[in-house]
Amino acid sequence: MKKLVILGAGTAGTMMLNKLYKVLDREEWELTIVDQYKTHYYQPGxxxxxxxxxxxxxxxxxxxxxxxxxxxxxFSPIDRIVAKENKVLLEGGKVLNYDYLIVATGTETRPSETEGLKDKLWYKDIFDFYTIEGALELHKRFKDWEGGDLVMCIPELPYKCPVAPLEFVFLADDYFTKKGIRDKVNIKYVTLMSGAFTKPVASKMLGELLAEKNIEVIPDFYLSSVDNDEKKIVSYDEREIPFDILTIVPVNMGSDMIERSGLGDDMNYIPTNKHTLQSDAFENIFVIGDAANIPTSKAGSVAHFAAEILTENLLSAIEGRPLDAKFDGHANCYIETGQGKGALIDFNYETEPLPGTFPLPGIGPFGLLKNTKINHYGKVMFRWIYWHILLKGRELPIEADMSMAGKYRV
Known part of the structure; x- marks a missing residue:
């Protein structure tokens, strides 16, 4: 019996397992999925x-x-992949042989990579919201906070869900407005980027929305260290920003297992063909989701669209056919903006987020780069869609390839 092994049972790995279960002959193929954790987290939540x-x-x-x-x-920690021997070594000595391997081990936060970040103020006045622990501790801190400087800092690229820090400051504005202390909270959006987002059209629209909500954007700030005693962040060019509460996107890196396997770059992401999703180094290894070094967002929507392409290409590889399916880097993200509204962006490798309607031209119902209530409802509905459709490998009425229908250039 032939063996297909999937490493990682997060969003990307679980979707691939369900898709391949439907298309591979189970009398011919043994499907194995490996993960050290038994709990699935809806990370956008x-x-x-x-x-x-x-x-x-x-x-x-x-x-x-x-x-x-x-x-x-x-359920086991993974020691390493021995790609030249088509083997995966688990902790404890168990060996898994494979004919094909899918790596979906994701990305992880590494607060220790930033000097002073994980120090005496960690989870007291310094928080991430990219882990369940950080999000829960920040909730406790916000309950009795009476105001001051709230700093949201992005120190490094890439990181999971590029719009989440924007959503955080928008929701903070809404939250403290409803608490009646917004005039006592100075919200600062500190980023190494030159604006609110990486792409100019979206950056302009989102930057204007930040200004409208009196959220200060501090661009081109390359974080060097966090001073816990004086409660300030310091850039490499020695600029300083004080904080009372600091929320931060810790440096993201791929799994240490990738480093031990000798398969990753300096951030532990696997060099991957951005169109076929095949490993650059090994023909029988494919990579999906945040574990890959492909130049698009590390987001669940990317994994969803890429899963369709990877399914086609894996079947082609098994049958000895060319890998004709091409992933175009399609990403689609709702942006919660507070006050019951949201925005939406849809883009790929070649096309930046543009205004328009989605998914139907002229009809929508969702507005691209527009701040509307229907976009907020799309964000709210997504949790149900995630649990009941995406993870189970079911199809959505949205093509894997990004469409220009409904978009217009400005």
Whole structure:
């Protein structure tokens, strides 16, 4: 029997397992998925926890709920991949042989990579919201906070869900307005980018929205260290920004297992063909989601669109055909902007986020780069879609390839 092994049972790995379960002959193929953790987290929901919109129970479910019957599931830390021998070594000495391997081990936060970040103020006045622990602790801190300088800092690229820091400051504006202390809270959006976002059209629209909400943008700030004693962040060019509460996107890196395997770049992401999703180094290894070094967002929507391409290309590889399916870097992100409204961006490798309507030209119902209530409802509905459709590998009425229909250039 031939063996296909998937490393990582997060969003990307679980989607691939469900898609391949439907198309591979189970009398011919043994499907194995490996992950060290048994709990699945709806990571986009972490953003809402500090503001009391979601609770912990809203964002967690057992991973086993989403595995199809007959799957070989192994909960174990992974030691390393021995790619030249088509083997995966697990902690404890167990060896998995494979004919094809899909790596979906994601990306992880590394607060220790920034000097002074994980120090005496960590989870007291310094928080991330990219982990369940950080989001819950920040919720506790916000409950009795009476105001001051709230700094949101982005120190490094790439990181998971590029719009989440924007959403955080928009929701903070809404939260403290409703608490009646917005005039006592100075919200600062500190970023190494030259504006609110990486792409100019979206950056202009989002920058104007930040200004409208009296959120100060401090661009081109390359974080060097965090001073816990004086409560300030310091850039490499020695600029200083004081804070009372600091929220931060810790440096993101791929799994240490990738480094031990000798398969990654200096950030532990696997060099991957951005169109075929095949490893640059090994023909029988494919990479999906945040584990890949492809130049698009590290976001769940990217994994969803890429999963369709990877399924086609894996079947082609198995049958000895050319890998004709091409991933175009399609990403689609709702941006919660507070006050019951949201924005939406849709883009790929070649085309930046543009204004227009989505998914139907002229009809929508969602507005691209527009701040509307219907976009907010799209964000709210996505949690149900995630649990019941995306993870189970079911199809959505949105093509994997980005469409220009409904978009217009400015």
């Amino acid at each position: 972490f953003l809402f926890i500090p503001f009391g919109i979601y609770k912990k129970d809203d964002v967690i479910k057992p991973k086993s709920n989403f595995f199809p019957p007959g799957t070989n599931v192994i």
